[in-house]
Amino acid sequence: MPDATLTLVGRGVRLSRRNPDALVTAMVLPVMLMLVFVYFFGGAIDTGTGTSYVTYVVPGVLLLCAGFGASTTAVRVSEDMRAGIVDRFRSLDVGATPILAGHVGASLVRNLLSTGLVVGVAFLIGFRPEAGAAGWAAALGLLFTFVLAVSWLSAAAGLLARTPEAASGFTFFMMFLPYPSSAFVPIGTMPGWLHGFAEHQPVTPVIESLRGLLLDRPVGDAPWVALAWCAGLLALALALSGALFRARTR
Amino acid sequence: MPGTTAIEAVGLRKSYGDLRVLDGIDLRVPRGTVFSLLGPNGAGKTTTVRVLATLTPPDGGRARVAGHDVVAERARVRRAISLTGQYAAVDDLQTGAENLRMMGRLSGLSRRDARRRATALLERFDLAHAADRPAGTYSGGMRRRLDLAAGLVGEPEVVFLDEPTTGLDPRSRQELWRVVRDLAEGGAAVFLTTQYLEEADRLADRVAVMDGGRVVAEGTAESLKSRVAGHRLDVVATDAAAYERLAAKAGTLTRAHAAPTADPGPRRSPESLTLGVPTDGGAPSVRALLDALDPDGTDVARFAVRTATLDDVFLALTGATTAKEPARA
Ligand SMILES: Nc1ncnc2c1ncn2[C@@H]1O[C@H](COP(=O)(O)OP(=O)(O)OP(=O)(O)O)[C@@H](O)[C@H]1O
Ligand SMILES: [Mg+2]
Numbered sequence: 001m002p003d004a005t006l007t008l009v010g011r012g013v014r015l016s017r018r019n020p021d022a023l024v025t026a027m028v029l030p031v032m033l034m035l036v037f038v039y040f041f042g043g044a045i046d047t048g049t050g051t052s053y054v055t056y057v058v059p060g061v062l063l064l065c066a067g068f069g070a071s072t073t074a075v076r077v078s079e080d081m082r083a084g085i086v087d088r089f090r091s092l093d094v095g096a097t098p099i100l101a102g103h104v105g106a107s108l109v110r111n112l113l114s115t116g117l118v119v120g121v122a123f124l125i126g127f128r129p130e131a132g133a134a135g136w137a138a139a140l141g142l143l144f145t146f147v148l149a150v151s152w153l154s155a156a157a158g159l160l161a162r163t164p165e166a167a168s169g170f171t172f173f174m175m176f177l178p179y180p181s182s183a184f185v186p187i188g189t190m191p192g193w194l195h196g197f198a199e200h201q202p203v204t205p206v207i208e209s210l211r212g213l214l215l216d217r218p219v220g221d222a223p224w225v226a227l228a229w230c231a232g233l234l235a236l237a238l239a240l241s242g243a244l245f246r247a248r249t250r
Numbered sequence: 251m252p253g254t255t256a257i258e259a260v261g262l263r264k265s266y267g268d269l270r271v272l273d274g275i276d277l278r279v280p281r282g283t284v285f286s287l288l289g290p291n292g293a294g295k296t297t298t299v300r301v302l303a304t305l306t307p308p309d310g311g312r313a314r315v316a317g318h319d320v321v322a323e324r325a326r327v328r329r330a331i332s333l334t335g336q337y338a339a340v341d342d343l344q345t346g347a348e349n350l351r352m353m354g355r356l357s358g359l360s361r362r363d364a365r366r367r368a369t370a371l372l373e374r375f376d377l378a379h380a381a382d383r384p385a386g387t388y389s390g391g392m393r394r395r396l397d398l399a400a401g402l403v404g405e406p407e408v409v410f411l412d413e414p415t416t417g418l419d420p421r422s423r424q425e426l427w428r429v430v431r432d433l434a435e436g437g438a439a440v441f442l443t444t445q446y447l448e449e450a451d452r453l454a455d456r457v458a459v460m461d462g463g464r465v466v467a468e469g470t471a472e473s474l475k476s477r478v479a480g481h482r483l484d485v486v487a488t489d490a491a492a493y494e495r496l497a498a499k500a501g502t503l504t505r506a507h508a509a510p511t512a513d514p515g516p517r518r519s520p521e522s523l524t525l526g527v528p529t530d531g532g533a534p535s536v537r538a539l540l541d542a543l544d545p546d547g548t549d550v551a552r553f554a555v556r557t558a559t560l561d562d563v564f565l566a567l568t569g570a571t572t573a574k575e576p577a578r579a
Contacts, residue, residue: 084339093328
């Protein structure tokens with residue numbers, strides 16, 4: 001029933017809007033981090049890509065946003081499970097999928113805003129991508145596929161956590177994942193034991209694709225690897241959240 | 251169509267681990283009537299409601315709601331019912347109107363109809379003045395009323411209300427009673443749980459009393475009431491010695507002045523020097539009881555006449571002494 005999903009996305013967006021603290025954090029924190037990276041560390045980092053550091057780092061900051069926005073989903077889902085509202089939705093024959101999709105949809109909307117903000121500020125401080133319309137469309141399409149997958153994974157985490165506080169612990173993990181990747185520094189500069197993880201974790205192909213697409217450079221098979229990761233994570237999240245929802249509502 | 255069955259349960263059983271929460275529940279509720287499930291904390295009221303509202307599958311037994319099986323035809327049952335749970339299920343961050351419009355949309359109303367229905371319900375539940383305020387700013391009673399309104403958005407055939415009047419002030423409670431009667435007159439079946447005997451009495455066509463996962467009595471409120479004393483006279487003794495004298499007299503006297511059947515006898519709580527004696531609550535019998543208990547007018551410090559509580563019903567109906575002290579109406 002797409003009607004129910006749309007209604008619940010509307011609800012999710014309203015709940016996000018009325019939670020100004022969380023919203024401001026989700027908007028401002030990535031911008032702050034970007035400024036810190038560019039102005040404090042940027043001078044010392046040689047990315048070896050021949051572009052300014054800000055241009056190098058923008059895709060990484062966008063993924064930080066994605067992780068952050070998605071992790072809020074875990075908290076919201078967990079809050080819903082604790083309150084009686086899920087029982088009420090179920091008694092209206094609204095099941096797990098629309099309930100979770102409502103929160104995931106809100107996460108996509110939040111990310112749309114934070115992405116716009118980060119890109120806007122990045123332009124002000126010297127971000128100069130070379131992508132045409134097609135490159136931008138592909139980059140944003142991939143970014144939001146990734147946001148979709150991690151948001152749904154985050155919804156599953158919200159079902160797993162017994163309390164919203166525990167669910168918010170998930171924030172840390174999602175925020176951390178971009179660091180051991182090529183998001184902020186080239187993987188080659190990391191200690192050898194990290195290479196294996198950094199090269200093969202899901203964030204890296206997404207970053208490489210975004211960077212390549214935005215700079216209009218050859219991307220190889222990175223976008224396909226990234227899409228495969230997203231599809232796999234999404235399938236896992238769907239199966240996991242379905243099973244967890246049934247277990248939580250016996 | 252009054253007369254046809256809205257809810258029918260046969261031998262419902264449900265356990266959580268080793269705990270047997272429902273132990274063979276049989277119920278029948280016709281359309282157009284109000285049915286009340288009474289019971290102390292932990293009796294299994296909420297569990298019964300959850301099973302009937304398809305939220306929890308039973309371990310055994312069968313139940314049909316609005317003509318459909320609660321397990322095999324869950325979706326059909328859900329389209330015909332609404333549930334207002336024991337704890338408020340509204341979004342604090344949405345306004346009253348937004349909460350109701352959302353429920354309307356989820357029940358399948360168009361945007362327009364949802365808006366119209368929300369406005370009407372806000373009016374009916376005396377919340378129009380707070381329609382555009384976040385529900386988080388509502389008082390406890392206002393939240394409860396919003397929660398009840400949310401359960402009625404879809405104009406359900408069978409309405410489940412789990413302790414709907416807990417936390418409502420007397421005026422709101424009466425308003426809710428009126429709504430419940432209107433619903434039944436409109437042809438819906440209303441299934442409500444309560445801890446208040448008075449509420450079941452005023453509202454319900456039939457009452458079932460539940461204890462320890464079983465239905466221990468079922469019938470009209472009148473028939474149940476005729477089995478217990480309607481009121482209790484609580485006397486507080488002046489001191490411990492006076493309490494002993496009063497208790498001794500109460501044991502022999504109550505038979506003469508109390509309600510005729512299934513008399514539970516006096517209730518003793520020596521710690522607070524309080525003795526409860528069944529009575530019909532009328533001035534002549536209360537006066538006579540006081541005179542008989544305390545002929546010299548020296549042993550009783552204070553007295554109060556109370557409506558029979560669930561405790562009294564349980565003592566009378568089951569002879570159990572384990573019923574916990576319930577909240578009073
Ligand atoms: N999900 C559950 N897991 C374990 N035990 C449960 C669960 N739900 C209910 N119980 C137990 O079942 C018993 C009956 O609970 P129920 O909520 O049905 O009682 P109730 O009559 O509604 O009580 P109250 O008046 O306090 O609301 C209680 O002992 C409760 O602890
Ligand atoms: Mg209960």
